[in-house]
Amino acid sequence: MAMEFSVEIIAALAAVAFLAGTIDAMAGGGGLLTIPALMAAGIPPVSAIATNKLQSTLGTGSAFLAFLRAGHVDLARFAWPAIGAFVGSVGGAITLQLIDSKFLSALVPVLLIAMALYFLLAPPMSEIDGHAWLGTRGLTLTSLSIGFYDGFFGPGTGSFFTTVLVALGGLGLVRSIANTKLLNLSTNIAGLATLIVGGKVLWLLGFAMAGANVLGNQLGARLAMRYNGRGVRPLLVIMSVALTLKLLSDPANPLRQWLGV
Numbered sequence: 565m566a567m568e569f570s571v572e573i574i575a576a577l578a579a580v581a582f583l584a585g586t587i588d589a590m591a592g593g594g595g596l597l598t599i600p601a602l603m604a605a606g607i608p609p610v611s612a613i614a615t616n617k618l619q620s621t622l623g624t625g626s627a628f629l630a631f632l633r634a635g636h637v638d639l640a641r642f643a644w645p646a647i648g649a650f651v652g653s654v655g656g657a658i659t660l661q662l663i664d665s666k667f668l669s670a671l672v673p674v675l676l677i678a679m680a681l682y683f684l685l686a687p688p689m690s691e692i693d694g695h696a697w698l699g700t701r702g703l704t705l706t707s708l709s710i711g712f713y714d715g716f717f718g719p720g721t722g723s724f725f726t727t728v729l730v731a732l733g734g735l736g737l738v739r740s741i742a743n744t745k746l747l748n749l750s751t752n753i754a755g756l757a758t759l760i761v762g763g764k765v766l767w768l769l770g771f772a773m774a775g776a777n778v779l780g781n782q783l784g785a786r787l788a789m790r791y792n793g794r795g796v797r798p799l800l801v802i803m804s805v806a807l808t809l810k811l812l813s814d815p816a817n818p819l820r821q822w823l824g825v
Contacts, residue, residue: 573605574772581619581773585780589627590788595719600808609668614759618770621752623777628745630785636742646750648704649711653751656715657758676808679720698732707747714751722748741788
């Protein structure tokens, strides 16, 4: 798929990708910023999600390497959950391409608002290791489900993984964020590969955003290891709601037409 964009639009989207990468590495949810920004630039929903998957894959990969070098990633324990996440994401990305684009245009703002409420209302997470309620099989099945969501849509996936690893996996916040990067990288690679086969990725824009997202993820990973991601959620919620309202301000948005507003 080919679309042309002005230098100003590319620069603006790259700036959003940098901020999203920083936030994503610290607390997850960067897609809450990039997907509505891409759609506000006139990109169809499936291509917006696919292009977001390209830039977030490279950004998440860079954050994963930063946490891996710091010794926070447990590759042995999370190998099977990563495989489950991969399989689930392939299924989600295939389903995404079978959905009508008008339905997706109406569904995306609803999902964005739901994710913003999740980030606003979710309780704070423990910073120390606790009891593990799920073993490898349970974590693999949970990762499969979250992976499907990431392949289909994506925003909030990192936070879902982190919440599961803290609440059910027994990990402290920094270790949970670190191992989330492994699981999220797996879902991103799977979803991206499936959407590439479907021809949905805008490559030049995706790589421009990816460069900015990698820089943001490197900054965010260092801030997360130092400050545990404190204070990020309110900013994420405010910006996500603002971008969602921008999408809904378009009179041609199917959701507005269906609601008669």
